[in-house]
Amino acid sequence: MISMTQLSDKLLRADYAVRGPIVLRAQDLEAEGKKIIYCNIGNPQALKQPPLTFMRQLLCLVEYPALLDRPEVIAPFPGDIVDRARFVLQRHPHGTGAYTQSAGIPFIRQAVADFIARRDDVPASAAQVILTDGASKGAQAVLTALLKDPGDGFMIPIPQYPLYSASLTLYGGQAIGYFLDEQSQWQLREETLTESFEAAKRAGINPVGIVVINPGNPTGAVLSQQNVEMIIGFARRNELAIIADEVYQENVYAAGRSFHSFAKVMQALGDTETPLFSLHSVSKGFLGECGHRGGYLEIRNTPEEVLGEFIKLQSIALCANVSGQLATYLMVTPPQPGDESHELYVRERDGILSDLKQKAEILGDGLDKVPGMSVDVPQGAMYAFVRFELPQDQGVDLDAMSPEQREAYEAERNAQYCMTLLEETGICVVPGSGFGQRPGTLHFRTTFLPPRSEIEELVASLGQFHRRYTQAMGT
């Protein structure tokens, strides 16, 4: 028998809170018959968001092309969908059944490049696009390639999406946290970046890159163009590669805010030096096709031979799954005006996005009004990172604790709160400690993905729980 002591320490130390012990407990409770509201993860279709019709129609035809030979089957399909299925199979006759080239199906890589060029009005090349099994695999590829020595590290936001901390631990790299500024709706501050960079250097760590999540996970923040410019300048001066996690680029709700891609801002700045690795996915936006594991990694300011190493890395496990590649293709080439499927596409897309916007407002406004909780209405993405206060424990002397002791104490309080919330209400959220938070603060991350009919109840239920929980502590 193998024992825990024989496992890699890196694996043992890696923590991925989004699917941690609270979620495992939720699955057990569900198996026992309790109703669980899974707000722990951005998994829209698990919370009844319907898939877009055009996507599923096209995927089903390519999956089983014999349908195309049956006029009575395809008669009710929009003509553009049938034409596109035929086009896909003509460009890629192997359909879903064969390994593709390591970097993905060539015409889809080209379609992604065209999408970026259109979106940002910048030049883009298929050679710089690698199709991946979701954005997570793209991020892991960059960390794998750029972590050269054990002292190498990536700057990651606090709070961050724990894919980054977990993967850094797993690959033996250093996580260099930089605080996001909760007071200014979680934007980045140059001073904070510099402090964190300098502190890492002093500690003997060699920062090789910086991760930026925009729109933010778990914060819901949408970075201003000035903020993106500042980050690029900071990365350039300090010779850092940028990982731009831009999977929520379609999820911008706040009036006056819009998505500024790193590729576009970098082009405007004339920066042809700073390596940029940008990630996108079919799992988020209004598609929510998490199960298909589709996405891409676009690489800029990087010589061809380095691109070759990324493709070699991809080749070792052969290629991304083809359904996911096709879903990525459809994400970057949705129905156009004049297409028979366009009207339904627009209606479904706009319905989902306006629903998300309303749910963000209901949740943000509602929780902010709960005494002892505070949160801004999320500007984007699918999450609110809610701050909450607990009464001080009697007899606990925080000042007597070391920083590590205090962090462990606070993480425990944070986890206890979320676990009790789950047990009492069935609401499954993730403790802020799983994402990182400033010492002395407590948070939880919740999605605002449950159906609208349930969101108000969710807010009420969270508020009642918080009152009960803090009162019980106070007595």
Next chain:
Amino acid sequence: MISMTQLSDKLLRADYAVRGPIVLRAQDLEAEGKKIIYCNIGNPQALKQPPLTFMRQLLCLVEYPALLDRPEVIAPFPGDIVDRARFVLQRHPHGTGAYTQSAGIPFIRQAVADFIARRDDVPASAAQVILTDGASKGAQAVLTALLKDPGDGFMIPIPQYPLYSASLTLYGGQAIGYFLDEQSQWQLREETLTESFEAAKRAGINPVGIVVINPGNPTGAVLSQQNVEMIIGFARRNELAIIADEVYQENVYAAGRSFHSFAKVMQALGDTETPLFSLHSVSKGFLGECGHRGGYLEIRNTPEEVLGEFIKLQSIALCANVSGQLATYLMVTPPQPGDESHELYVRERDGILSDLKQKAEILGDGLDKVPGMSVDVPQGAMYAFVRFELPQDQGVDLDAMSPEQREAYEAERNAQYCMTLLEETGICVVPGSGFGQRPGTLHFRTTFLPPRSEIEELVASLGQFHRRYTQAMGT
């Protein structure tokens, strides 16, 4: 700009010959209009092997469940397929659109456990099954978990499938090669295992596991029950975990040979100690669904807390793609006698398998008759590992070379031969050096997957090329 010197040495050193420079050249030649016969990779549907009808019918219905509401569409589908699509959607209402649990959809894990129990007449539990994006990801998970210190290594066969050497390099583990015995149709020899194990120990390497590929890639060998027993005993005595790469378990052609799973033999031996990690995939067998990236990892003789760490590892990139999970489900629960789809399923399955068997014979017999080539008819899998002789280079003194120099010299001769073969005939094979081979021998790996109508021509073309090439060298 990032430079090669900033990349991880582990990545730079990782080599995956199956998609190496010869394949990249083949893609270039194809883009120039040359006809390429891709014998480099086990990718059946890229070489015109059709998908099984029941699989695609079911996948398309689950992809776009609205079809189930249209009687005129589903009328021509077999009744059992329609019922199964409804069953899948009832057990898993999120269909293909949502992340699943990290280890995969529960009822599919159970179906895999039931399949193993039926196949081997052994107890099996869903808790020990993890659904993966193809078998490659399963193998990489085991290496990730069990490589604890830089001196840890896995014993891998020579020749081996380069996923293993590449992943070991990438993860910083040691590859401990053990020679397969070409004289006895590539079985394993205990003496050779012991020698290789002892040599590794003497070199300060700590062997933690052994990889066995059965049926063999690239060898096409099917291990006897005695051979599997010997390996298990060896692993047990030396406290090694076993990675049993059993993705070709349906691909056994030789009369008198059959597949003996490690799980079954281990159970018969009453071994409840040796950790076993067995891999299976939808990419091989008679399905050939490579593009779906489906497969599983089954773990035995391992405590629950260690299983938990494997599931945590899987959770960091969320879950395997759902289409691949569904394809795995269908692999382990094919149509049964009495089902409407059964007859066609059997006809398609048997057609593909008998075709593969005949192609193995035509290729093996044919190439073995080429003067200067030798190979047994492959007993299983999809490959022949063909040995060939080249005239000695005039003026080259092998005895004056160090072992490293000699290996490099022979790898270069091996690669040159395969590259010239590609340029002159369009046939794309992989040099034996990419898999490992005994010093002083040369091989190439070819699949026998091209359509039957092309296999004889392929054999003739390889024979003519070999004559031409060796004659040119001799002059």
